[in-house]
Amino acid sequence: MTTLIGYARVSKADGSQVHDLQRDALAKAGVEAEKIYEDSASGKKDDRPGLAACLKALRRGDTLVVWKLDRLGRDLRHLVNLVDDLTKRNIGLKVL
Template sequence: MLVGYMRVSKADGSQTTNLQRDALLAEGVDPEALYEDRASGKKEDRPELAACVKSLRHGDTLVVWKLDRLGRDLRHLVNIVHDLTQRGIGLKVLTGQGAALDTTTASGKLVFGIFAALAEFERELISERTIAGLAAARARGRKGGRPYKMTPAKLRLAMASMGKPGTNVGDLCKELGITRQTLYRHVSPTGELREDGRKLLAKDRSKVAR
């Protein structure tokens, strides 16, 4: 069975799906098997795409007018097609730069393989740039990565938990979203406030008093 997906985006000026609809119907897609979203390609919440993918069954083929109607970016596209392939579902693109993509054919599978390789290459480049950036920041005396922040609410919970026998410090840190170093800077192993903890609660009390 052929199932069609359309997307109209104000960002690229395509206000209607008439052209896409005509192309999908001409390809043999049943009008009852058409799904349409009206959103930006970068918007993650596309309910009709989710419904379309969910409706597909083994042996079906998803038909789209252009590749940019389907995926937000290369990795998103590759993930969608990989999921479809794993479920025995084909993908066919009717026009544009991805018109050679038809995963129901050998040549189409080859094209998708190239896309997947490019997506992996993109991931590796991003990873390399991130590692290089963190190394450069450390060389300048700055620590990279997301800060692990203690809050007054987390601190009070930590005080109560650390005072109880049998508390697993590792589990507590995961629950609070902080490191052991952050925990012990604020609270002692017996649940008593340390200097950083006293400062944090004092600052919190001053905010409340204002």
């Protein structure tokens, strides 16, 4: 059975942006609340502990669900490498 694991990120950690919209969309797509990983940091930052934990939690056959593709990758190269890694691990990607 496929497990859906979600990832949400807002760019600003100052409280001016919240995860609610992304969290609601992920839940509507079937991701359980405890399987949603979050970061509050610029996408350009290398240190995103929520993404690291999310990628570690994914297992063969699971599906990573994100609200928008720009929430996932730092830049195009990072995004392509990440999707390649998911593919090699037999992990699906669903963009809402």
